[in-house]
């Protein structure tokens with residue numbers, strides 16, 4: 001199976017976690033796009049969605065799925081999203097598409113976080129994928145210098161602005177031995193909005209697309 005076919009497989013598998021009559025938390029990215037397309041097929045059975053990006057909102061609406069503001073919603077039973085990397089504890093790196101902040105907010109609200117990914121995303125140790133950090137634009141150079149002190153090599157994602165009007169530093173060469181600790185340290189740098197480590201709020205279930213099968217990994 002191709003990588004796209006594996007993404008489609010897990011996008012479909014995630015549908016079984018969706019509760020009837022609920023508002024579904026929807027992530028961002030090429031894997032989630034398959035989930036959105038599957039969600040469209042059962043849209044009569046759900047109330048609607050809360051979306052983590054303008055791109056996902058557009059796709060949801062194009063399928064006729066109602067998109068709610070998070071502030072209008074008091075309960076999200078399930079959040080479905082992809083990842084750039086996952087370790088075996090279901091701690092993730094996210095934000096390759098720059099949607100990390102809204103994703104992290106919805107993941108915090110959701111009762112269950114179902115991560116969907118093809119098998120290339122499962123790693124022994126996080127950090128091969130450069131860690132995205134969303135930063136208030138005026139703090140970019142300061143935050144970059146602080147990250148260098150931590151041993152990282154931050155690269156400004158030029159020409160990219162997040163849905164929140166901020167910029168992204170992609171941090172290479174970080175040794176991520178203690179993801180929760182590093183997530184907290186990065187969050188403490190003034191000017192950082194969010195970092196792409198999802199370790200304090202890791203996924204609850206990882207649906208991993210493998211050749212002809214979906215492996216379900218839980219914490």
Ligand SMILES: O=C[C@H](O)[C@H](O)[C@H](O)COP(=O)(O)O
Nearest residue numbers: 029030031095096097098099
């Ligand atoms: O900002 C983007 C998100 O964190 C995505 O979930 C992540 O980059 C994975 O995307 P994809 O499914 O396209 O590999």
